[in-house]
Amino acid sequence: MAMFEWQGLKSKLGLRPQTEIRDIGSGPGAKCAKCGEVLMKIDFEANLHVCPFCDHHHVLGAADRARITLDYDSLVPRDNDLAAKDVLDFQGVESYKVKLENSRAKTGTLDAMLSGTGKLKGRDIAFGVTDARFIAGSMGAVVGEMIVRLIDAAIERKLALVVFSGSGGGARMYEGLFSLMQMAKTSAALTRLDDAGLPFISVCTQSTMGGVWASWAALGDVIIAEPKAQIGFTGPRVIKTTINAELPDGFQSAEFLLEHGQIDMIVHRTDMRDRIADLLDKLMGPIT
Numbered sequence: 001m002a003m004f005e006w007q008g009l010k011s012k013l014g015l016r017p018q019t020e021i022r023d024i025g026s027g028p029g030a031k032c033a034k035c036g037e038v039l040m041k042i043d044f045e046a047n048l049h050v051c052p053f054c055d056h057h058h059v060l061g062a063a064d065r066a067r068i069t070l071d072y073d074s075l076v077p078r079d080n081d082l083a084a085k086d087v088l089d090f091q092g093v094e095s096y097k098v099k100l101e102n103s104r105a106k107t108g109t110l111d112a113m114l115s116g117t118g119k120l121k122g123r124d125i126a127f128g129v130t131d132a133r134f135i136a137g138s139m140g141a142v143v144g145e146m147i148v149r150l151i152d153a154a155i156e157r158k159l160a161l162v163v164f165s166g167s168g169g170g171a172r173m174y175e176g177l178f179s180l181m182q183m184a185k186t187s188a189a190l191t192r193l194d195d196a197g198l199p200f201i202s203v204c205t206q207s208t209m210g211g212v213w214a215s216w217a218a219l220g221d222v223i224i225a226e227p228k229a230q231i232g233f234t235g236p237r238v239i240k241t242t243i244n245a246e247l248p249d250g251f252q253s254a255e256f257l258l259e260h261g262q263i264d265m266i267v268h269r270t271d272m273r274d275r276i277a278d279l280l281d282k283l284m285g286p287i288t
């Protein structure tokens with residue numbers, strides 16, 4: 001797969017890159033946070049942030065995901081001026097206001113989503129990705145609204161929709177019902193996409209949980225997962241305590257879900273772009 005330069009998106013959006021490897025001094029080496037092996041940063045980049053030793057798919061920020069998925073510099077971002085409001089004046093160990101400020105500083109985006117239209121191997125698509133670094137990629141009013149506006153854009157321009165979710169946070173509870181209503185809103189919008197005869201490819205990455213999985217992420221015409229991604233509604237600890245029983249091995253892993261028919265395929269990150277392009281050819285026909 002061709003590598004794409006970071007610079008295009010960075011200058012366009014002011015986004016910050018993402019990495020989970022740990023620096024070991026200022027040299028070219030770093031440690032994989034999963035297996036602890038020392039790797040070369042340049043190899044890690046070239047391998048799309050997948051560890052060459054343990055094959056762990058490290059979490060990617062939204063901009064990096066767009067960069068490795070779309071054709072170079074083709075993303076035209078939309079709705080990136082929408083900003084969440086702390087309507088409930090939510091207080092906690094850390095207030096919602098502080099969480100928002102910290103997440104914005106970390107990612108460079110106003111909320112947990114990057115969306116727009118772009119090209120994938122020459123085909124125009126509507127593209128969205130949640131950023132796991134922004135309050136665990138959770139869906140509040142802004143993410144829900146961005147998904148719906150993206151779906152409307154797909155319908156208007158007759159484009160296929162491709163959304164990557166990495167939303168371990170599910171629905172963002174700091175927004176209470178304003179967040180929960182996004183589940184119905186995004187699901188209803190996907191029905192309109194379906195009525196328009198346009199496909200939705202949902203890609204679930206580490207991790208896709210709660211209200212995000214229980215609404216749009218599970219409604220893909222094709223549901224893809226990255227290897228070993230955790231996908232589900234409630235986390236295993238809570239389920240275990242509630243039903244007071246042991247859970248099967250691999251519960252909520254992409255592999256477990258594939259075996260039980262909840263997702264359609266598991267695709268390695270280095271094959272993802274080719275597989276989506278292939279699916280789009282089948283679902284939409286050749287590029288005209």
Ligand SMILES: [Zn+2]
Pocket residue numbers: 032033034035036037051052053054055056
């Ligand atoms: Zn590793």
